[in-house]
Amino acid sequence: MSITRGRRGILGAAGVLGFLVLVEALGRLGVIDPEVLPLVSTVLVTTVEIAFEGAFLAQVGDTLLACVIGLAIAIATAVPAGLLLGTVPVVERSVRPLVEFLRPIPSVSLIPLAMFLFTESTDAKIALIVYTCAWPLLINTMYGLSDVDPLAKQTLRSFGFRGLSVVLRVSLPSAAPFIATGIRIALSVTLIVAVSVELIAGGGGGIGNFLSLASSANRIDRMLAGTIWAGLIGLAANALFMAGERRLFHWHQGSTS
Amino acid sequence: MIIRRLARYWLIPVAVAAWELVTRRLEDVPYFPPPSTIMVRLYEMWFSGPLSRVFLTDEAIADLLPSLGRLMVGWAMAAAAGVALGVALGRSRWLAGLAEPLIHFGRSVPPSTLLPVFLLLFKIGTPMQLASIVYGVVWPVLINAADGARFVDKQYVETGEVFRVSRTQRLFRIILPAAAPKIFAGLRLSVSLALIMMVVSELVGSSEGIGHRMLEAQSDFDIPAMWAGIVLLGLLGILLNAVFVGVERVLLGWHRASRTVAR
Numbered sequence: 001m002s003i004t005r006g007r008r009g010i011l012g013a014a015g016v017l018g019f020l021v022l023v024e025a026l027g028r029l030g031v032i033d034p035e036v037l038p039l040v041s042t043v044l045v046t047t048v049e050i051a052f053e054g055a056f057l058a059q060v061g062d063t064l065l066a067c068v069i070g071l072a073i074a075i076a077t078a079v080p081a082g083l084l085l086g087t088v089p090v091v092e093r094s095v096r097p098l099v100e101f102l103r104p105i106p107s108v109s110l111i112p113l114a115m116f117l118f119t120e121s122t123d124a125k126i127a128l129i130v131y132t133c134a135w136p137l138l139i140n141t142m143y144g145l146s147d148v149d150p151l152a153k154q155t156l157r158s159f160g161f162r163g164l165s166v167v168l169r170v171s172l173p174s175a176a177p178f179i180a181t182g183i184r185i186a187l188s189v190t191l192i193v194a195v196s197v198e199l200i201a202g203g204g205g206g207i208g209n210f211l212s213l214a215s216s217a218n219r220i221d222r223m224l225a226g227t228i229w230a231g232l233i234g235l236a237a238n239a240l241f242m243a244g245e246r247r248l249f250h251w252h253q254g255s256t257s
Numbered sequence: 258m259i260i261r262r263l264a265r266y267w268l269i270p271v272a273v274a275a276w277e278l279v280t281r282r283l284e285d286v287p288y289f290p291p292p293s294t295i296m297v298r299l300y301e302m303w304f305s306g307p308l309s310r311v312f313l314t315d316e317a318i319a320d321l322l323p324s325l326g327r328l329m330v331g332w333a334m335a336a337a338a339g340v341a342l343g344v345a346l347g348r349s350r351w352l353a354g355l356a357e358p359l360i361h362f363g364r365s366v367p368p369s370t371l372l373p374v375f376l377l378l379f380k381i382g383t384p385m386q387l388a389s390i391v392y393g394v395v396w397p398v399l400i401n402a403a404d405g406a407r408f409v410d411k412q413y414v415e416t417g418e419v420f421r422v423s424r425t426q427r428l429f430r431i432i433l434p435a436a437a438p439k440i441f442a443g444l445r446l447s448v449s450l451a452l453i454m455m456v457v458s459e460l461v462g463s464s465e466g467i468g469h470r471m472l473e474a475q476s477d478f479d480i481p482a483m484w485a486g487i488v489l490l491g492l493l494g495i496l497l498n499a500v501f502v503g504v505e506r507v508l509l510g511w512h513r514a515s516r517t518v519a520r
Binding site for chain 1: 265269359361453457472490
C-alpha cells in the first residue's frame with residue numbers, strides 16, 4: 001500500500017471539492033441552465049437550511065421510524081424462520097424452491113396491493129419493508145446455519161445437550177455473522193422501499209412526502225437537498241452498522257482471514 | 258432423474274392448490290383472488306392475441322414491450338458506463354482515491370429519492386425511466402468492476418509488458434478477462450435491481466408499461482389484473498436471472514475450467 005490513509009483522505013476531499021466546483025462552474029457558465037438544474041451552491045445552502053426546518057426533520061423521523069419498525073419485525077420473524085428451516089433438513093429441502101420462487105418478485109410491485117390491504121399508508125410502508133427485508137435475512141440465516149462446524153455440534157451433543165439448546169448455543173452464535181450480513185443488506189434496501197411507498201401511496205408523511213411537496217412547488221433545490229440528506233443517512237447507517245459488526249464479530253474475522 | 262428434480266418442487270403446486278381451495282371456500286377475500294382467476298386474467302389481458310403476433314394482445318404490445326425495452330436499454334447503458342468507469346478506477350490508484358467518497362455517497366442515495374427529480378427534469382416518459390434505471394443499477398457494476406480490475410494478478414500484467422503488448426490489447430486481452438468474474442457478479446446483482454427500478458419508475462411517472470397498468474388496475478378495482486402484473490413481474494425476475502446465469506456459464510466457462518484444472 002503506497003497510498004497512506006491520510007493521503008487517501010486528502011485525495012478524496014479534493015475529488016469531492018473538484019466535482020462541486022466543476023458542476024458549479026458548468027452552471028455559472030450556462031452549460032447547465034441554472035433554471036433547469038440549480039447551482040451547487042444554492043443546493044448546498046438549501047441542504048443546510050432544511051436541516052433546521054422542523055417539518056423536514058419530522059418527515060425524516062417518520063421515514064426512519066418506519067424503517068426501524070419494519071426491520072425489527074423482519075428480524076423477529078425471518079431469523080427464527082431461517083433457524084427452523086436451516087436446522088431441519090427436510091423442511092429446508094421442501095421450502096427452498098418456494099423461497100427461490102417468491103424472492104425474484106420485485107417488492108415494489110406489491111405496492112398497489114399493499115395500498116388495498118392497509119388503509120393507513122404507514123402500515124403499508126412498514127409491511128413492504130418487512131417483506132423486502134425478510135428475504136436477505138432468511139437466506140443469510142439459512143446459509144449461516146449450513147456453515148456451522150459439525151464437530152462443535154457433536155461435541156455439545158456428547159455433553160448431553162439436546163435439540164434447541166444445541167441450536168441456541170452453537171448454531172445461532174456461529175451463524176450470527178451471516179445474519180449480520182443479512183441485516184446490512186436489508187438495511188440498505190429499507191430506505192429505498194420506504195421512499196418508494198411514500199412517493200406512490202402518499203399521505204403517510206416521510207421523506208417521500210417532502211419530495212412530493214417540493215416537486216409540486218417546482219423546487220428542485222429542495223428535492224436535491226432532501227436527496228443529499230437521504231444519502232448521508234444511508235451512509236451513516238451503513239458505517240454505524242459496520243463498526244458495530246466489527247466490534248461484535250472480531251472473533252469471526254480473526255478466524256477466517 | 259428429471260422426476261426426482263421435479264419432486265423437489267412439490268411444495269409449489271401444493272401451496273398454489275391450497276391458495277385456490279381456501280380462496281374459493283372463503284369467497285370474501287377480495288384482495289386475494291384464486292390463482293386460476295389470476296392466470297385467466299393474465300392470459301386474457303396479455304397472451305390471447307393472434308398467432309401472427311406470437312399470441313401477444315394489443316395491450317401486451319402497449320404495456321410489456323416498452324417496459325422490457327427500457328429495462329434492456331437502461332441496463333445496457335448502466336452496464337457499459339459501470340464497466341468503463343469501474344475499470345478506469347480499478348487501474349488508477351489516483352483516480353480511485355479522487356472518486357472514492359463520491360462513489361460511496363452516490364450509491365448510498367436511495368435511487369427512489371431521485372425519481373421526482375428525474376420526473377421534473379425529464380417530464381413523464383422514457384428518458385425519465387431510463388435515468389432512474391441507470392442510476393439505480395450502475396453502482397454494483399461500477400464497484401465490482403473496479404474491484405476486479407484492481408486485483409489482477411501482477412504476473413499477467415507484467416508478462417504483457419515483457420511481451421510489449423500494447424495498452425489497448427492489455428486492456429482487452431488481460432485486464433478485462435481477469436476482471437470478468439467480478440464484473441459478472443456485479444451485472445447479476447444489477448439485473449434484479451433494474452427490474453425493481455423499472456417498476457418503481459413506472460409507478461411514479463409513466464403513461465404506459467407494466468407498472469402503469471398495475472396502477473390503473475388498482476384504481477379500477479381490477480384485482481386479478483393487479484395480481485397478473487405481480488405474477489408476470491415475478492416470472493420476469495426468474496427468467497432474467499436464468500438467462501443471465503446461462504450466458505455467464507457460456508462466457509465464463511473458461512474461467513471455471515481453469516480453476517478446476519489448477520486444483
